[in-house]
Amino acid sequence: MRLLVVEDDRDLNRQLVKALGQAGYAVDSAFDGEEGQFLGETEPYDAVILDLGLPKIDGVSVLEAWRVTGRKMPVLVLTARDGWSDKVRGFDAGADDYVTKPFHIEEILARLRALVRRATGHASSDLVCGPIRVDTRAGRVLVHGEPIRLTSHEYRLMSYLMHHIGRIISRTELVEHLYDQDFDRDSNTIEVFVGRLRKKLGVDVIKTIRGLGYLIEPPTTL
């Protein structure tokens, strides 16, 4: 899962990027409205954390611009102004949730998980496919109830495929959603990760569709 953090306070931005990275997300950051709007319009993010009080272009305008151009990623709004009018304005501009400053980082993580889950159409924080269970709350993967040790990149890949269960995901899409902007991307590494995952999980849930990408098929229920 790849996220964008748009927050002008350098300390807060750094803290958010760090905490989100630890939670298993690939994170890009922007420090003003202009940069944030550009990144949001050009990169395929799975969710955005957007501060409303931004220099250059304010958060509500950025959000409106995204929605006008058809960007539908879930947006979590951060605001210091906790009047309900501001919240109504934010939601009407297209926000999906809000957190009022000051906040505990755990709250941000919980809300983000819920947003991503809702956006991909999952009701529970546990994503299950046959013997495999991805616990998004704890950030771990279990096979037959046994936790498997994964690197953060492996977890991201697994989590992304599980969130989009039943859909063929191209390599390019995986690269775009697993790495942040500054990462030296090489789609060949994806093959390596998939190979390692197959080995670690011990079960073959990830199918390769030649020329198209990868797919986790939902279990057929009888």
Added chain:
Amino acid sequence: MRRSYFPFSRISIGIRLVVTSVLSSIIILVGAAFVLSEIYRRAAERAFDERLYVYIQSMAASIASKNTANAYDPYGLGDPRFTLPLSGWYWQIRIEGSVPQNVFSSLSLFGGRLPRLEDLHVPAHDGSSREGYIIGPDERRLRLVERALELPDGARYLVQIAGNADEIEQTIQNFKNALWTAFALLACVLGVFTIFQVRFGLLPLSRLSSQISSIRRGLSDHVEGEFPDDIAPVASEINLLIESNRDILERARTQVGNLAHALKTPLSVILNEASGQSTLLAKKVREQADIMRDQVNWHLERARAAARAGAIGIATDIKPLLAGLQRTFLKIYAAKGLSIDVDCPDDLRFRGESRDFDDMVGNLVDNAAKWARQSITINAMALPVVDGRSFLEVVVSDDGSGLPAEKRADVMRRGQRLDETVPGSGLGLAIVADLAGLYGGSLALEDSDFGGLRARLRLPSL
């Protein structure tokens, strides 16, 4: 209370103008009536005297020609009233210098005598004529004219004619009656015109005052339209005043907002820095930062409300606000699958800031949404007008577990004992009660029909 040094300072301009103009009209009209009556009296007397002098002329002619054959009408005056006893019409001729005095008089005088005006010190004019009022033998007031004659043979006569003065008084009285009637009518017409004039003259002022009152009631936000040069400056000053009031409030609000932003972002940083660690210091920092957050929230909310209270002429349609809150809460609590029903008449207007309305109702709905199982209803309605003040009521009900009666007062009072608040407990209901109080409204909590809590928020409306 300020004492008024001028006892009439509270009397309206209209009444002042009408009273002064009616009083001065009455004084002028009464004065004119007196002057006119006096002029008319003189003219009536002169006309009467002229008639009497005609008789004197005719008698003098007879005396000169010694033609006094007819005993009843020796001087050929031809008026039967001179022969009727005590008719009020008399003549008398004295032959001056004769001893005893030789006096002839009309039959009507019935042996009585007319006094000499000369003896009554009436001044003569033309050297020989006098006229004046006397009381006659019949106790009636008479108008008497006399003229001294001297014939060429040296005989001197005093010819006197008296007529009933009632005739003069009668014509004067008739004139006066007509005059007073005419003037009374004139006064009425003047009064009506004065009232019209004052009304018309003061029309711009009453227009201005009705505009100001509609600004105060929030129906309009500035004085509109053209005004006469005299009060146009007043109208534009009022607009400037309203604008500067709005500017000051806007600035205060922006500053409070900026302060909020400036304080809350660093607080977030502190909280997050501390949350990664489990040392005693980190724990203390988190705890204190939470208290600071609550303090900041409370005081900012108060400051914002105080900056807004006293705004002039602001009113808000509440239906779109309720719809906005509904959309927002449906999104916030999307995961919970809440249903939120809003029922609000189209024309209901809150007499105050939309942000305050959002904050009050938003906090109520937020509280309801936290406790509700499935549904929340928001009903807004106008309350009956009391003492000319109209109120609206927003009722937020939920189907949650409710709040025991003994805890309700606590929830609303909490804000005043901020140091005892538990972090994260929220100041929601306390700040709602506080804000409503600033607007002269109130918040009441009771059991809802669905088993949960029902909050009744009463606010001033238009």
